[in-house]
Amino acid sequence: MSTIKDIARETGLSLATISKYLNGGHVLDQNRERIEAAITKLDYKVNYFARGLKTNRSMTVGVLLPTISSPFFGRVVAAMDGRLRQCGYHSIVCSYDFDPQLEQEQLRLLVNINVDAIVFVPQQIDAATLTSIVQNVPVVLVDRAIPDYRCDAVVADSLNAIYSAMEALFRKQHSRIGLIVGPQDISTARERLIGYRRVHEDYHIPVDEELIQVGNYDLESGYRLFNALMDLEQPPSAVCVTNYDMTVGAITAAHERGIALPEQVDFIGFDNIDLCQVVTPPLPFVEQPMDEMGREAARIVLQRLDGGKEPPQLLRLKSKLSHV
Amino acid sequence: MSTIKDIARETGLSLATISKYLNGGHVLDQNRERIEAAITKLDYKVNYFARGLKTNRSMTVGVLLPTISSPFFGRVVAAMDGRLRQCGYHSIVCSYDFDPQLEQEQLRLLVNINVDAIVFVPQQIDAATLTSIVQNVPVVLVDRAIPDYRCDAVVADSLNAIYSAMEALFRKQHSRIGLIVGPQDISTARERLIGYRRVHEDYHIPVDEELIQVGNYDLESGYRLFNALMDLEQPPSAVCVTNYDMTVGAITAAHERGIALPEQVDFIGFDNIDLCQVVTPPLPFVEQPMDEMGREAARIVLQRLDGGKEPPQLLRLKSKLSHV
DNA sequence: TACAATAAGCTAAACGTTTCGTTCTAATCT
DNA sequence: AGATTAGAACGAAACGTTTAGCTTATTGTA
Secondary structure (H helix, E strand, C coil): CCCCHHHHHHHHHHHHHHHHHCCCCCCCCCHHHHHHHHHHCCCCCCCCCHHHHHCCCCEEEEEEEECCCCCHHHHHHHHHHHHHHHHCCCCEEEEEECCCHHHHHHHHHHHCCCCCCEEEEECCCCCCHHHHHHHHCEEEEECCCCCCCCEEEEEEEEHHHHHHHHHHHHHHCCCCEEEECCCCCCCHHHHHHHHHHHHHHHCCCCCCCHHHHEEECCCCHHHHHHHHHHCCCCCCCCCEEEEEHHHHHHHHHHHHHHHHCCCCCCCEECHHHHHHHCCCCCCEEEEECHHHHHHHHHHHHHHCCCCCCCCCEEEECCCCCCCC | CHHHHHHHHHCCCCCHHHHHHCCCCCCCCHHHHHHHHHHHHCCCCCHHHHHHHHHHCCCCCEEEEEECHHHHHHHHHHHHHHHHCCCEEEEEEEEECHHHHHHHHHHHHHCCCCEEEECCCCCCCCCCHHHHHHHHEEEEEEEECCCCCCCCCEEEEEEHHHHHHHHHHHHCCCCCEEEEECCCCHHHHHHHHHHHHHHHHCCCCCCCCCHECCCCCCHHHHHHHHHHHHCCCCCCEEECCHHHHHHHHHHHHHHCCCCCCCCCCCCEECCCCCHHHCCCCCEEECCHHHHHHHHHHHHHHHHCCCCCCCCEEEEECCCCCCCC
């Protein structure tokens, strides 16, 4: 591997000049050409470690997800990465596969490899542990908040999303609406349930607790809980499902029982654009603003990396209901 | 941030001794205690850049995927990461979102940040470009090979997987079997089609080209192509789908048409364990050895990182048919 | 013409580790 | 007791950059 010294020798210039060139500084045209020639000739690449050692920057943003196999997070990360890339940053992703132990370990890893900032979808970690691990690395939470932890966060407004979805169903004269919701230790899943209760209150419609089914956000629970709803003595006339995988499970269950969606049982899915659009007729679904979440996360990261000292902001982005 | 020098000062020992301790060397018990005390007191962390600069190692393996939202790759990566972690390595993931431009860029990124090895699921890149980018960083291909590129690779034996699946259907007296296969620029998708043709040859059953439907590996194409098959003048009596998302699409399409799987149309899915197991009755599916692929990829990576100079190995792992 | 201001390049120190070769200490052997 | 040796710690150089401070050359201005 050739170094900056080799380039200096080859061109007859000093280290400082080469370095200046590499970092976008101005050098004489004639020297610039010589440097560029030498770089290609010697196949020079700047040494990431040496540069990082001097500058204390890696130009890298670490992303930590509960799982790497989620279309939802995948889309958010893609949007974020695109934006960061424009500004010379790169993102690298880790996941903890829903393991609370690994959640902390991976966070430590990211800090250890000196990412300049962390974008994090938390699950179990508490405020104190997180603080002690990340020290002064900027953290932006995505999709979920952590109780009692003040920091930048970009989430979708789950409460209002469910609220509007339910309103749409109320307007169609449904009053028994099943809800398949996520684990209640996840902030946004809690909010979705709150939205469900609140809209009932506001419309003076009593909540039947049987209609609230709490799942694990996976396909199987969507399937199982849809069936559970239909097996009630008084099944709901409409069902609302609150994430991607559970939507697949619920639709499958409905199909299998020969229930026509939305004619026989009205239906609102979540996030699963592909499936909801592909079925006939297309089903309405709540679409969280994945791209916007990614872009906003990137914006906040860049702002922090730029030394921004504003107080932490909690960004609550609007979801939209595809159609009704 | 405190450095090794601060620890030296605090303990009265030399830099060399602290470094020795940090790297697992033997120091007097009494000194060990002093060092450990100082480390916690000063909250010392070794500087990743400085260490990397000296050692030329990052203890990090880069993973590059076509997309970050795939349950299949997610599982492979999880298995791999687990194994690498045991040996002190960590994996970081990037994706190129099916963009050939980004595929190269991300590869360069991984090389630039000095990952010790790269695990790569390629799509468009050609042998020459890849070689020129990765130089002497060990590369292990996963799930797919690259034409004319000799290097370590771990793939599932797609040809035989389809072969056995088809055999099972032949044995049940099906002779018109629809195939929904992936893009033919992906090596393993090609192999799946070859397997389909070969088993027909071997069983002396003519191939009706209409029954071969080429999709994009996404949900929509599974849905659309299943419908296309059913809309044929002579629809197949069985259908075989060859990846996760297309399996969802195909099952949905069948359900919608009121086709009972597998009674009315026999069916074999692919990879989608969740969905195929959840439907009633459970559907057979080809299960690629995701965990094994991950573990084997890790094993080869570790072997290379250990200086192994064996010729490149192409590992072809057996898939299994869940049941028939 | 003299002098300030600007531009370009240079020298050298620093970033925080690891490691080679050496010295010191104490234990073991004859 | 003296020679040998192993173990532990040490000193100093090196890894490949960036950058502050300085020198020199060039341009513009009074």
